[in-house]
Amino acid sequence: MLKNVTDTVFYVGVDDKDIDLFENQYIVPNGIAYNSYVIMDEKIAIMDMVDAKCADQWFANVAEVLGDRKPDYLIISHLEPDHSANLGDVLAKYPDIKIVSNAKLFGMLPNFFEVPVADRSVTVAEGQTLSLGSHMLQFFMAPMVHWPEVMVTYEQSEKILFSADAFGKFGTLDTDEDWACEARRYYFNIVGKYGMPAQALLKKAAGLDIQKICALHGPILTENLEYYIGKYQLWSTYTPEDEGIFIAYCSLHGNTEKAAKKLAEILEAKGAPKVAISDLSRDDMAECIEDAFRYDRLVLAAPTYDGGVMPVMADFINHLKMKAYQKRKVAFIENGSWAPMAAKLMKEQMSAMKDIEIVDEHVTIRSAFKQSDVAALEALAGKLL
Ligand SMILES: Cc1cc2nc3c(=O)[nH]c(=O)nc-3n(C[C@H](O)[C@H](O)[C@H](O)COP(=O)(O)O)c2cc1C
Numbered sequence: 153m154l155k156n157v158t159d160t161v162f163y164v165g166v167d168d169k170d171i172d173l174f175e176n177q178y179i180v181p182n183g184i185a186y187n188s189y190v191i192m193d194e195k196i197a198i199m200d201m202v203d204a205k206c207a208d209q210w211f212a213n214v215a216e217v218l219g220d221r222k223p224d225y226l227i228i229s230h231l232e233p234d235h236s237a238n239l240g241d242v243l244a245k246y247p248d249i250k251i252v253s254n255a256k257l258f259g260m261l262p263n264f265f266e267v268p269v270a271d272r273s274v275t276v277a278e279g280q281t282l283s284l285g286s287h288m289l290q291f292f293m294a295p296m297v298h299w300p301e302v303m304v305t306y307e308q309s310e311k312i313l314f315s316a317d318a319f320g321k322f323g324t325l326d327t328d329e330d331w332a333c334e335a336r337r338y339y340f341n342i343v344g345k346y347g348m349p350a351q352a353l354l355k356k357a358a359g360l361d362i363q364k365i366c367a368l369h370g371p372i373l374t375e376n377l378e379y380y381i382g383k384y385q386l387w388s389t390y391t392p393e394d395e396g397i398f399i400a401y402c403s404l405h406g407n408t409e410k411a412a413k414k415l416a417e418i419l420e421a422k423g424a425p426k427v428a429i430s431d432l433s434r435d436d437m438a439e440c441i442e443d444a445f446r447y448d449r450l451v452l453a454a455p456t457y458d459g460g461v462m463p464v465m466a467d468f469i470n471h472l473k474m475k476a477y478q479k480r481k482v483a484f485i486e487n488g489s490w491a492p493m494a495a496k497l498m499k500e501q502m503s504a505m506k507d508i509e510i511v512d513e514h515v516t517i518r519s520a521f522k523q524s525d526v527a528a529l530e531a532l533a534g535k536l537l
Pocket residue numbers: 402403404405406407408409455456457458459460487488489490491492493518519520
């Protein structure tokens with residue numbers, strides 16, 4: 153899909169519709185776009201590349217934009233293979249092209265590629281500029297958003313921020329879907345751990361007059377940029393986006409599930425602002441992570457399993473820990489047939505996270521879910537509201 157970002161900046165990325173799992177772990181029902189751009193000027197700059205499987209289409213897109221000209225610079229903002237896998241082929245095809253990036257990236261590069269690049273490298277540092285003619289590129293480091301070598305590029309004349317993976321989203325460019333939903337799932341699962349580095353990048357961006365954001369995944373953002381930046385402000389500070397309760401449950405034989413669903417019913421009847429509920433065994437784990445961060449309250453409901461917590465819940469909690477889950481209120485429902493332990497263990501794990509308010513009184517279901525359990529759920533709902 154070739155299109156203009158402006159009269160002189162061209163999109164040469166590729167939509168990947170065949171992919172089932174991004175990073176071999178995230179389901180992407182609407183695929184993913186690997187974005188890349190060409191800036192045409194007295195000097196020509198290619199902004200990043202695409203995944204190896206889309207190389208042929210990308211080379212064709214680049215060739216179509218270049219016509220009979222040759223590119224001068226390849227700007228690499230991030231070494232991850234979905235953007236940089238074709239480096240060796242680019243260097244072979246364009247023998248005069250120079251790679252432009254930062255020292256950290258050049259330090260990591262030999263671990264990915266055995267091609268010699270020393271005499272073809274231009275190392276740039278924070279704030280440094282590179283003139284293409286009428287376009288002026290300015291480079292800003294964005295370490296740990298979400299790799300250490302990441303940098304973004306601001307094109308001064310057309311006020312475009314090439315934002316690397318920041319502001320990215322799952323889904324191909326021709327997918328008609330809500331930005332926030334798939335951008336939030338992308339952010340919390342991929343960048344989520346690195347809120348402070350994302351904040352540092354937002355501070356740098358605040359000093360720039362940005363009219364377009366060109367990320368490495370997802371649509372080119374051209375309007376209402378304060379909406380997208382506002383979402384990143386919330387997400388990167390771990391501030392809950394919406395008032396509501398997310399109930400994440402798992403269940404071996406269906407009783408914990410019944411309790412979780414009954415709690416949802418009670419909360420709704422009591423006027424909870426929003427109740428979302430997911431089965432950790434069946435629903436998309438990445439979406440469960442997203443919902444845990446989206447709402448300000450979380451309920452974990454799980455059976456005791458071999459003296460521990462049912463593994464899919466242990467996995468979910470581990471994901472939350474890895475992504476620096478914080479600043480939420482958390483309540484618990486456990487089940488057990490002879491020695492219920494799940495609530496104690498879940499509480500221990502969640503209490504170790506930052507600024508977590510634990511609802512001390514948990515609900516214990518002993519085997520079957522019974523009418524006599526409803527009162528305890530009512531009381532738990534009262535604590536959550
Ligand atoms: C493999 C396995 C291990 C279990 N380990 C424990 C345990 O250590 N302690 C306990 O009290 N119950 C244990 N249970 C029983 C379940 O926690 C109990 O049956 C519970 O009611 C299941 O809830 P559910 O209907 O939501 O699946 C275990 C069950 C299974 C299948």
